[in-house]
Amino acid sequence: MELFEDDTPQPGGNAHDYTVSEISGSVKRVLEGEFGRVRVRGEVGRVSVPRSGHMYFDLKDDRAVIAAVSWKGQVSKMQVRPEEGMEVIASGRLTTFPGQSKYQLIVDTVEPAGAGALMAMLEARKRALAAEGLFADDLKQALPWLPGVIGVVTSPSGAVIRDILHRLRDRFPRHVLIWPVAVQGQSCAPDVARAIRGFNAMAPGGPLPRPELIIVARGGGSIEDLWGFNEEIVVRAAAESAIPLISAVGHETDTTLIDFASDRRAPTPTAAAEMAVPVRRDLAIWLGEAQTRMRRAIRSRIDAWRQRHSDLARALGRPDALIAPAQQRFDLWAERLNPALRSASLRNRASFTALEARMSPGFLSRYLANESRQIVTLSQRFKAAKLRNLQQARKSHADAQAKIADLSQRMVRSQKNQLGQLHEQVRQLEQMRQTLGYSETLKRGYAIVRSGDQLVTSSAVASAAKTLELEFADGRVVIDAGGRSAAPKATAKPRKSPKANPDEDAGDQGSLF
The missing domain is CATH 2.40.50.140 (Nucleic acid-binding proteins)
Known part of the structure; x- marks a missing residue:
């Protein structure tokens, strides 16, 4: 240039x-x-x-x-x-x-070329806290499967709380308590530690329900922005928390010391909401599939026992088939008896004719008496043989019937035991469904606030209402805007929600701020 x-x-x-x-x-x-x-x-x-x-x-x-x-x-x-x-x-x-x-x-x-000043300070603090056992796996608590109340420690004006509430509403609406804190700056660490200890200090059954799960969340940022969550006061508060705690600080690649002290680390605030509650629709589908499988199993088991009974019955044979051979032998001997008697009579008659001339009446009488005894003895032998065959056939038939009856009784007892177990499973599923229902929720200490026929879901609507109606499990109470109790309503029977489906939007709640 x-x-x-x-x-x-x-x-x-x-x-x-x-x-x-x-x-x-x-x-x-x-x-x-x-x-x-x-x-x-x-x-x-x-x-x-x-x-x-x-x-x-x-x-x-x-x-x-x-x-x-x-x-x-x-x-x-x-x-x-x-x-x-x-x-x-x-x-x-x-x-x-x-x-x-x-x-x-x-x-x-x-x-x-070596760690920077901040990272060196962070690593030294991490080693010191780990040596005290604050990051030990023995301190980790299991998350509740379906918490009734969730406490969220975050900024009330950021996108994080909106993401968490939106995700909870989509999966399984729950009651949420928000403790507002500064998520960066000098006041961040004291505010977060105070919020964690404040949730733990809430007494069960107090004016506000005590959370069953705590989520500490904020969006991503530089290491300087997230430094408040590396402070020792925050780490100790998270490790001492008796309530299970999920840390959702920053994005997936961001790591702070509270992540090591918490019971579970979530890569994002939205993922923390997904860890906190299951999907209500999936639970309903699972219950329906379980009921279908239970019915199919009952039918399959009954059909299998019925087929088994039929197969065993065919293997034992029919009673008449057991008697038929003996009956056939008896008929064969009965048919041979008369011709044999006639033939014997003819032979004896011929011999008698030959000897008639030289036989005296006394000899004839003795001879006839002897022959008669032989005939009677032979007849008795035939009758005894027939009776033995009949008794043996009846005994075989009785034994077969006893075996069939014993097998049937065993099958009936087994089916009754299995049906009893299945009925118990159905009862337990029904009890779970009733526990998650509208009336059971009121019995656990919750209440519904109405202004006329309108549900009150925000402090603005409650402030504008002249009177408020509080519905409990055993009845309703009406209070005026100044907090004075009005006359309770006559009926104590809880009425159904005006919505078509009481499960929809069950977790919606107004802002606490």
């Missing part, structure tokens, strides 16, 4: 008019030619990695800041990736960014 000797442009002279791009190009060439490749030592400031994969961060000391960028290909080759608070030595080349009239360092390698 050329100037006149006195460095003052002369009107009407032949001085060259530079464009902005020419000036930027000249500055770029001078800067890159003067410095070329450099190594810069400094503390890493805030790090940003957008979807493009490039990494943008700051290198700073106590007097100046240099913007630095690493392109996607260089980031993937880095053995050490810069993190906020680290002291590093960055190697690269200096250049300018004409779009914003600033210079920046294009970094291709990063070497650790």
Whole structure:
């Protein structure tokens, strides 16, 4: 770039008019030619990695800041990736960014040079508190499965509380108590510690319900913005909390000391709301599926026992089939008996005729008597054999019937026991459904506030109402705006909500501020 000797442009002279791009190009060439490749030592400031994969961060000391960028290909080759608070030595080349009239360092390698002052202080405090056992797993408490009241420690004017309330309303509406605090600055740590201890100091059954779960939340920020949650007073309050506590400070990559002392760490405030309550719709679907599976199991078990009974009955055989062989043998001998008797009579008659001439009446009488005895004996033997066969067949039939009856009794007892167990499971599910219902909620100490036929869900509506009606489990009480109790209503029967579905918006509540 050329100037006149006195460095003052002369009107009407032949001085060259530079464009902005020419000036930027000249500055770029001078800067890159003067410095070329450099190594810069400094503390890493805030790090940003957008979807493009490039990494943008700051290198700073106590007097100046240099913007630095690493392109996607260089980031993937880095053995050490810069993190906020680290002291590093960055190697690269200096250049300018004409779009914003600033210079920046294009970094291709990063070497650790030691932790920054803040990070060193943070690590020392972390080691000291861990040595006291404040981060021990033995102190961690299990989160309640479905808390009735949730305490939230955060700023009431930020987007964090709106995200938490919106997520709770979508999943399973719950009663929420908000303790407003400053989430950064000098008053942040005392406010947060006071809020945690204040929730723990609330007595059960007091004017305000005691929370069953505490969520400490704020949005993302730099390490300086989040420093209040690294203070010792906050960490000790979180570790001493008798109420289970979820820390949701910053975004997923942000870590503070309260995360180590809390019972559960959430990557975001929205994720903390998801950890706090289940999805009501999923529970309803699960109950329906469980009922369907229970009915299907009952039908399947009954059908299986019925089929088993039928199979065993076929294996035992029919009673008439057991008697048929003996009956057939008896019929066969009965058919042979008469011809045999006739044949024997004919043979005896022939012998008698031959001997008739020489037999005397006395001999004949003796002979007939002897033959008659033989006939009677043979007849008795046939009758005894028939009786034994019939008795044996009846005994076999009786044994078969006894076995069938015993098997049936066993099957009936087993089915009754299983049906009893299934009825008990159905009773328990029904008891759970009643416990989560409208009337049972009132019996646990809650109340519904109405102004006429309108539900009161905010302090503004309550302040504008002339009279308020408080509905409890055993009746209703009407009070005027000045707090004086009016005459209670005659009926003590709780009436149904005017909404079509009492479960919808059950967790909506007014602002406490």
